[in-house]
Amino acid sequence: MSATNSEVAGQLNTAGSTDTPEARQYSRIRRWVSFVDTSLGITFLVVLLATGWTRDLRDLALRFAHEHYALALFFYVLLLTVISKVVSLPLDTYSFRLEHRFHLSNQHTPAWILDEVKGWAVGLVLATLLAELIYWIIRSAAIYWWLLAWLAFTALFVVFAQLAPVVLFPIFYKFVPLEDQELRNRLVKLSERAGTRVRGVYEWKLSEKSKKANAALTGLGNTR
Template sequence: MKKWVAFALLGYVLFAFAAYYYLYVMAAGDIPEIYKGTSADPDMFLSQADQALSKDYSTVKNFLFFLSVPFEWLVYFLILVFGISRKFEDWSKQTARFSFLQTAVYLFYLSLLTFLLAFPFQYMSYHFSKAYHISAQSFPQWMKGELMDFWISYLIMTVLVAALYGLMKKFQKRWWLAAWALFVPFTVFLMYVQPVVIDPLYNEFSTLKNKELEAEILELAAQANIPAEHVYEVDKSKETNALNAYVTGIGDNARIVLWDTTLNKLNEEEILFVMAHEMAHYVKKHIYIGIGSYLLLAFFGFWLAAKWMERIIHKHGENLQIDRLSQLRTLPLLLLVLSMLSFAASPLSNAFSRFEERQADAYAIELTQNKEAAVSAFQKLAKEGLSEVQPPLLVKVFRYGHPAMSERIYTIETYPLETEKKEWGKVDTQKSQN
């Protein structure tokens, strides 16, 4: 056990040094030569001070990310090795008689401990967002959001974990398949209710107050054959100075949402491009494709987790004081395995997401026929959010579900619209005749 702990701690420290060296020494972040002098060149739309701020802020956020992910694994590992999980299970049995209540008590202890241990990383992330004028929240406002996250996650996890361990007891060999079968409708249900139940707990949503702009957006939606009746805005300016818009929900709860910061800082043509981009996700069924892909990955994730856990318990169960998989004390092991599998799959899921985002950008350009507004919109998004224009390779692979901003801007600037294709066709014809 001492060797396990020593190797885990040493491995984390070495990983932290490697991440620091990569981000602060190796990763230059230079843009490709082909982007120089174009709209994608940060020198064209960011001052040297803004570029320095963006570089510093992005590097700090990336470093915190690469520290926090393996730290989560380390925490779950130490909770297992030191017998803390077993102690939580014993306390839950002493506190409650019924299985569901025992799960609730156990999960409260585990959630509280992991929340407190991860809190320094969460606070550092908030601190730097505040220091670089991205976050607009006071500490009490931010802390309120963290506590809401804790309780909402705790309630959802209690239901999921109680159901999962019930299935483990009933289907000892095929529990992972039964768990996945239950996970499918739960995921769909959560996606359906999120816009109307969960999201309003954090922010106030309303139909777009600017009715002239809403009419323009709805006209654009009609061109895209989207049966939209309203566009929603959300009061994110009380939290952040960054800009964003997104599509959420499924079925009749599907919504296109604009942050009020986006409404305040982009002009009408830029907003129409952003809306066309979000409409593309609806038209091309990206939400449903995303759910399907997520559930497919979850299928293999549950299967691999089951095999991996069975092997670990068979080999090290005595040292970990675990007799069988269905004991609540195995939960940190399950969370550890699932987190590692999720991280390992993130390059694939991020690459697929970037592909969909490029599709949405192309659709928006075709719909609006306004490349200038698209370029200026992305430039403002980069400036206001201190976005990394050209992230290091490993950061892009593991963190970016969108193409790098320089890539998006350059692709849009060089995108051939129909009118340009016709002009190029005329030039080619003239050349061939000559």
């Protein structure tokens, strides 16, 4: 008798589930997907540099922007992200189907497509801002640009870590106030004993997209 969808998902989510045939198969496929994804990204960058296509994209962006530097950089990043997304889309689609194959996803195709579009848009905005920043640093400090860039990116990492739970994550996930008052009070008291002031306790609706067992600690400082 074949296992039901819930039984398969349960086997993959239980502690020690790596001993089940389904979990071993899933883990093996995920490792290969990760390897192919990394290899594809490296190959994409090498091809861009080796063929000179990156210069062609730069020239095309300059024409679009009528030689306006800041706008040209935006178009350049836009072209790169569009091409990169087209290249990675087959593997992304396979990963989405893989989660459904092993009954680990609650997400329907339209919702997944919307998340892909939102992820691409967020990536475009962040990549453009970072590119503008690093080129501004290079123009302003040609000798020590690498040091200033490292300091700037370290500071930005801290800022993004603090803002992610309140700015980025709500773009993709739903957060609702925790209804279990007993659990909420216990969490607030635990935080107070740790010297942390709590402004609110929210439930992160990860289960709307995934059947996987999950737990997360995100944010930094006041948003942790």
